[in-house]
Amino acid sequence: MGKRTVIPFGPQHPVLPEPMHLDLVIEDERVIEAIPQMGFIHRGLEKLVAKKDFMQFVLVAERICGICAFGHSLGYSETVEALMGIEVPKRAEYLRVVWHELSRIHSHLLWLGLLADAFGYENLFMQCWRLREDVLDIFEETTGGRVILTACNVGGVEQDIENSELAGIVIRLDAMRSEYGELLKTFLKDRSVKSRLVGVGYLSKEDAFKFACVGPFGRASGLEDDVRMFGFGAYGDLAEFAPVVSNDGDGYARCEVRALEVLQSIDIIKEMVDKIPDGPFNQKIKGAPEDGSYSSSRLEQPRGECYYFAKGNGTKFLERFRIRTPTSQNVAGMVQTLQGCELADVPLNVLTIDPCISCTER
Amino acid sequence: MGSFHLTKMSLRNLFKKPATKMYPVVAPTYTSRSKGHVTCDMKECILCNICEKRCPTHAIAVNKPDETWSIDNFSCIQCLSCVRACPKACLTMEPDYTKAAFTKSTVTLHKPELTPEEKAAKEAAEKEKAERIAKAKAAKAARDAAAAASE
Numbered sequence: 001m002g003k004r005t006v007i008p009f010g011p012q013h014p015v016l017p018e019p020m021h022l023d024l025v026i027e028d029e030r031v032i033e034a035i036p037q038m039g040f041i042h043r044g045l046e047k048l049v050a051k052k053d054f055m056q057f058v059l060v061a062e063r064i065c066g067i068c069a070f071g072h073s074l075g076y077s078e079t080v081e082a083l084m085g086i087e088v089p090k091r092a093e094y095l096r097v098v099w100h101e102l103s104r105i106h107s108h109l110l111w112l113g114l115l116a117d118a119f120g121y122e123n124l125f126m127q128c129w130r131l132r133e134d135v136l137d138i139f140e141e142t143t144g145g146r147v148i149l150t151a152c153n154v155g156g157v158e159q160d161i162e163n164s165e166l167a168g169i170v171i172r173l174d175a176m177r178s179e180y181g182e183l184l185k186t187f188l189k190d191r192s193v194k195s196r197l198v199g200v201g202y203l204s205k206e207d208a209f210k211f212a213c214v215g216p217f218g219r220a221s222g223l224e225d226d227v228r229m230f231g232f233g234a235y236g237d238l239a240e241f242a243p244v245v246s247n248d249g250d251g252y253a254r255c256e257v258r259a260l261e262v263l264q265s266i267d268i269i270k271e272m273v274d275k276i277p278d279g280p281f282n283q284k285i286k287g288a289p290e291d292g293s294y295s296s297s298r299l300e301q302p303r304g305e306c307y308y309f310a311k312g313n314g315t316k317f318l319e320r321f322r323i324r325t326p327t328s329q330n331v332a333g334m335v336q337t338l339q340g341c342e343l344a345d346v347p348l349n350v351l352t353i354d355p356c357i358s359c360t361e362r
Numbered sequence: 363m364g365s366f367h368l369t370k371m372s373l374r375n376l377f378k379k380p381a382t383k384m385y386p387v388v389a390p391t392y393t394s395r396s397k398g399h400v401t402c403d404m405k406e407c408i409l410c411n412i413c414e415k416r417c418p419t420h421a422i423a424v425n426k427p428d429e430t431w432s433i434d435n436f437s438c439i440q441c442l443s444c445v446r447a448c449p450k451a452c453l454t455m456e457p458d459y460t461k462a463a464f465t466k467s468t469v470t471l472h473k474p475e476l477t478p479e480e481k482a483a484k485e486a487a488e489k490e491k492a493e494r495i496a497k498a499k500a501a502k503a504a505r506d507a508a509a510a511a512s513e
Binding site for chain 1: 367371395439455
């Protein structure tokens with residue numbers, strides 16, 4: 001038995017785009033225990049509900065994180081709409097789903113690129129990010145922003161997408177699908193990718209359930225858990241929806257689930273564009289949330305289930321707003337995968353939960 | 363299994379144009395909805411202050427006595443709140459981005475100098491308004507006096 005050593009990992013580390021600290025207790029080259037520590041980039045954004053009124057706060061909610069930007073503005077809007085009993089026009093609901101699924105595609109392509117970079121496949125990394133640029137271009141053409149879209153607001157969406165533009169988006173996504181197919185084949189069938197991912201960071205279904213893992217991380221361990229299947233908003237109009245699930249529970253399964261979800265998102269967008277009704281896309285909001293009223297909503301972010309809570313106090317400022325993000329749920333599962341793994345696998349295991357520290361610390 | 367799944371794409375990319383642009387040497391292409399910077403048509407602006415009140419980052423300042431409208435482009439988050447709130451639709455979002463700079467600065471726009479005709483028209487309108495007010499005041503005083511006399 002070797003001597004136990006504690007190695008600090010982060011908060012500044014090449015594999016981590018955002019700061020998170022891990023104390024790795026290692027014995028020889030094996031990790032015995034990992035102790036996470038967070039809170040390096042807490043900005044107190046939830047508290048800003050006291051300074052920004054409920055219509056302006058959507059701009060703050062969007063800036064919680066750059067990758068889940070649209071998701072957070074959508075989650076916040078849905079929560080406040082539930083708080084005030086506002087019914088959103090049907091067209092706005094469909095447009096929200098289109099943008100949200102585009103966000104999922106760009107988030108997953110970003111992650112797949114980072115994964116390729118983590119196991120040293122630079123070419124694959126660059127091809128993933130090149131494809132992601134197409135999605136960002138669609139964002140710029142439809143909303144004017146590439147990362148911060150400012151497209152969603154309480155009561156609907158800020159701007160419409162013409163039906164002809166929507167058809168153009170579908171054509172571009174179809175063109176992307178054939179190129180993405182080649183990347184998918186590389187991710188799922190390449191020998192070098194498999195040798196680096198198969199069996200790395202195993203998490204059993206029981207553990208995933210015990211640690212309440214959400215999103216692709218939980219689904220890769222066999223948990224059939226996806227908020228989209230409950231049919232909130234326009235998701236309820238989908239002909240069928242079955243979450244992408246894998247039972248392997250290792251890094252390869254997480255890669256597979258996310259890679260296949262990109263295709264699933266393209267299919268959802270196509271269906272939404274086919275079914276989108278004409279009509280208004282926004283409505284004027286009058287009044288303020290009632291005193292003592294509270295509401296909550298759930299949303300499937302690219303990283304998993306995100307929970308929003310809002311409480312009104314009769315003024316235009318909310319009393320309380322709270323977000324529970326997917327990464328905060330998945331950290332316990334990540335620590336579990338780190339136990340017993342090789343030191344060289346730590347960066348890959350941290351990456352496979354797709355950590356988003358900005359969301360988690362807000 | 364196999365190792366050369368990406369070769370086809372790599373070879374294809376050898377004969378394609380680069381996916382990136384040599385910005386800023388090559389000018390970027392903006393879309394009609396691109397959010398660059400906000401400008402104000404001072405001819406139309408009535409200095410009503412609504413844009414200043416709606417701005418979430420306090421980037422806009424309206425000075426009524428000096429008849430100026432100024433924006434701090436470094437604070438502006440291009441949220442379009444001001445453009446949507448403007449009652450005269452004189453604010454527009456231009457698609458091109460502002461240039462990088464070493465120091466933060468604000469852009470101040472002044473109300474344009476009026477031409478002699480416009481000046482005369484404005485003075486005439488003001489005179490007419492003053493006359494109307496005086497007339498209304500006199501009528502009210504006469505009404506009040508009549509009411510007091512009848513009591």
